[in-house]
Amino acid sequence: MKLTLKAGAYRGGGVILGLVPAGRTPSQLRIGGVAVPTLTVPEVVGEIIHTKVGAADLLLVSVGLASKCTTETIRQAAGIAAGWMRARSVSKGGLDCSPLASLGIGGAVAAACEGLLLGDFTFERYKSNPGKRKDAQVAVLVDRIRSADRRALAVATATCAGTNLARQVSHEPPNELTPVSLAAEARKLAGKWKLKCRVLTESQMARLKMGGILAVGKGSAAPSRLIILEYGGRSSGPPVVVIGKAVTFDTGGYSLKSTDTIVGMKYDKCGGTAVLGLMRAVGELKPKCRVIGIIAAAENMISEAAYRPDDIVRMMSGKTVEIVSTDAEGRLVLADALTYAQRTYRPRVMIDLATLTGGIVVALGRVAGGLFCEDDGLRDALLESGQRTHERLWPMPLWEDYDRLVKGDDADLKNSGGRWGHPVIGGVFLKSFVDSKIPWAHLDIAGTAKVDEAKPYCPKGATGFGVRLLMDYLMGL
Numbered sequence: 089m090k091l092t093l094k095a096g097a098y099r100g101g102g103v104i105l106g107l108v109p110a111g112r113t114p115s116q117l118r119i120g121g122v123a124v125p126t127l128t129v130p131e132v133v134g135e136i137i138h139t140k141v142g143a144a145d146l147l148l149v150s151v152g153l154a155s156k157c158t159t160e161t162i163r164q165a166a167g168i169a170a171g172w173m174r175a176r177s178v179s180k181g182g183l184d185c186s187p188l189a190s191l192g193i194g195g196a197v198a199a200a201c202e203g204l205l206l207g208d209f210t211f212e213r214y215k216s217n218p219g220k221r222k223d224a225q226v227a228v229l230v231d232r233i234r235s236a237d238r239r240a241l242a243v244a245t246a247t248c249a250g251t252n253l254a255r256q257v258s259h260e261p262p263n264e265l266t267p268v269s270l271a272a273e274a275r276k277l278a279g280k281w282k283l284k285c286r287v288l289t290e291s292q293m294a295r296l297k298m299g300g301i302l303a304v305g306k307g308s309a310a311p312s313r314l315i316i317l318e319y320g321g322r323s324s325g326p327p328v329v330v331i332g333k334a335v336t337f338d339t340g341g342y343s344l345k346s347t348d349t350i351v352g353m354k355y356d357k358c359g360g361t362a363v364l365g366l367m368r369a370v371g372e373l374k375p376k377c378r379v380i381g382i383i384a385a386a387e388n389m390i391s392e393a394a395y396r397p398d399d400i401v402r403m404m405s406g407k408t409v410e411i412v413s414t415d416a417e418g419r420l421v422l423a424d425a426l427t428y429a430q431r432t433y434r435p436r437v438m439i440d441l442a443t444l445t446g447g448i449v450v451a452l453g454r455v456a457g458g459l460f461c462e463d464d465g466l467r468d469a470l471l472e473s474g475q476r477t478h479e480r481l482w483p484m485p486l487w488e489d490y491d492r493l494v495k496g497d498d499a500d501l502k503n504s505g506g507r508w509g510h511p512v513i514g515g516v517f518l519k520s521f522v523d524s525k526i527p528w529a530h531l532d533i534a535g536t537a538k539v540d541e542a543k544p545y546c547p548k549g550a551t552g553f554g555v556r557l558l559m560d561y562l563m564g565l
């Protein structure tokens with residue numbers, strides 16, 4: 089979908105979309121310049137009234153009760169409208185948010201744009217008969233075009249394109265999308281958005297003694313890759329480094345997953361694909377700060393070369409790790425990426441995101457990601473970005489009480505500490521690879537990276553969680 093700003097009444101054809109609060113429509117309400125007859129708008133967010141006024145095709149979409157309306161209900165209503173348009177192959181329209189103006193919600197128009205752009209996403213490239221509609225063109229109607237509107241639309245467009253890119257790559261099946269082809273995607277992106285891209289092969293990682301990521305990928309015919317995307321920023325100084333786990337398929341290795349839990353493990357790359365989508369948005373929006381995106385990509389398979397429980401692996405940091413579960417592989421690939429990031433960039437802030445543990449899904453469901461962070465400023469900033477974007481996080485502890493659970497018997501550490509508190513154990517394991525002077529946050533997004541059923545602005549599957557959240561954070565720096 090392509091959005092453009094337009095001042096004044098709408099005459100572009102297709103549908104006229106009005107986002108309106110629930111209740112009787114006020115007299116003399118005009119949507120896109122069309123006089124709306126008196127109607128009762130339902131309370132359910134996203135419920136649609138489709139009516140004709142003369143030749144105009146009018147779509148009124150409820151944002152719920154005025155008293156409960158937020159940027160999120162606006163996003164949802166617009167997302168449902170985008171789905172409605174797609175389902176009916178409507179390729180043109182005008183969006184009028186003016187009925188929301190009296191509610192005084194900051195960012196209402198931007199949220200509506202986000203809802204449209206995100207709600208328009210589909211993944212159909214493997215279908216024999218994909219939807220044939222060309223990219224829809226929607227005019228965002230304003231009384232006059234202000235530079236703030238231009239900026240808001242540019243931000244929404246770039247972050248949603250990043251989110252949809254993350255979704256698209258996440259949906260790619262593991263027989264097509266390997267660490268090597270993920271690296272090719274990153275290279276393509278770097279070329280388009282003028283980022284620097286470096287890809288470390290297995291022999292280069294062996295020279296750097298990255299025993300963790302190499303152990304995880306050993307069982308796969310597809311070699312592992314460490315993918316680095318650099319954005320130079322408009323100011324010098326140490327960068328923000330964002331690291332994503334991209335296990336392109338996770339069988340669990342010899343700690344094999346069950347028939348039920350192995351399905352959907354292509355989504356174990358969603359931390360990495362979020363970094364890819366984020367760097368696309370960074371390349372377009374050019375924030376002030378330097379940003380480095382690192383994607384640790386490996387496939388966790390079984391073969392005679394695969395690593396096994398009881399192995400002791402030497403990590404890039406020099407620490408040794410006893411393998412208790414080959415299914416706790418994400419922390420191994422991330423730990424080496426964290427060490428690499430610290431040695432190469434001396435980051436001002438380091439954030440990793442990963443579909444790390446099933447335990448975080450048990451704890452928080454599909455509503456919020458787990459936030460592990462002991463730096464107050466970074467934690468607060470990420471929580472606020474989560475609220476603004478509705479990619480919400482909830483704080484989890486990293487107390488020293490948990491440290492003994494990752495102490496190895498015959499090695500420095502072990503990679504799993506049993507069932508109790510295992511999302512925290514994942515965080516504590518990673519913490520032992522981070523210099524305590526560097527503000528660092530670990531986001532466990534196993535619950536939020538995908539949805540099992542369609543949501544107002546996200547079809548079933550990958551959500552792209554993290555792109556809008558982290559872009560909001562980066563633009564605040």
Ligand SMILES: [Zn+2]
Pocket residue numbers: 338340414415416417418
């Ligand atoms: Zn696993």
